[in-house]
Amino acid sequence: DAKTTQPNxxxxxxxxxxxxxxxxxxxxxxxxxxxxxxxxxxxPEYVIHGLTSNVNNRMASLAIAEDRKSxxxxxxxxxxRDAAVYYCxxxxxxxxPLVFGKGTRLSVIA
Amino acid sequence: EAGVAQSPRYKIIEKRQSVAFWCxxxxxxxxxxxxxxxxxxxxxxxxxxxNNGVVDDSQLxxxxxxxxxxxxxxxxxxIQPAKLEDSAVYLCASSLEVWPLGYGYTFGSxxxxxxx
Numbered sequence: 001d002a003k004t005t006q007p008n009x010x011x012x013x014x015x016x017x018x019x020x021x022x023x024x025x026x027x028x029x030x031x032x033x034x035x036x037x038x039x040x041x042x043x044p045e046y047v048i049h050g051l052t053s054n055v056n057n058r059m060a061s062l063a064i065a066e067d068r069k070s071x072x073x074x075x076x077x078x079x080x081r082d083a084a085v086y087y088c089x090x091x092x093x094x095x096x097p098l099v100f101g102k103g104t105r106l107s108v109i110a
Numbered sequence: 111e112a113g114v115a116q117s118p119r120y121k122i123i124e125k126r127q128s129v130a131f132w133c134x135x136x137x138x139x140x141x142x143x144x145x146x147x148x149x150x151x152x153x154x155x156x157x158x159x160x161n162n163g164v165v166d167d168s169q170l171x172x173x174x175x176x177x178x179x180x181x182x183x184x185x186x187x188x189i190q191p192a193k194l195e196d197s198a199v200y201l202c203a204s205s206l207e208v209w210p211l212g213y214g215y216t217f218g219s220x221x222x223x224x225x226x
Contacts, residue, residue: 036215043114043201043217044153087152097143097166098203098215100152 002027002090009105012078020073022088031090114218122224128190135204145201
């Protein structure tokens, strides 16, 4: 499994953009980069995923470095409900178990 | 679409007692996973089922943990006897076989187990 490195914690003011980085220098060429988040007292939930191109959805944007050794999850306007632990996970095939690291704990300040 | 259902939501038991957790995955999801999440850590895979067969149970402490998925739908995870270090949240997840359907992994809210 590809190893990932994320900051332990980050803090953001409400309604400001947040950039959550992830290093995955050992990622293979066929690994998709998935981001999940875990709200307090909930199971992880899907946020976004991508392979090479930048991706956008209603929750967030994913910027993937050209060499694919790092990626950044972008929350365009953080809200209090975005306070969670965010996990960056390389995944190489369907139905492969997600392997979680420690993730980044995001705090949002009103 | 209904989510992954888990019960109970909370459980407190004494060490050496037994406990069982139940999971009902999303309809049509052939793959089911059980994870253990200790406070402050990311979830750790315990076992993966494909339909009613075990795909990976290499991280399941088989001397005390067991799991089954009869008929390829619901699943139960059992601990017997429980130890203090088993205190954790037990998460169930299910996924589709279609790839690369990234949002195909869906987690339940988990069962928080406290062993005293």
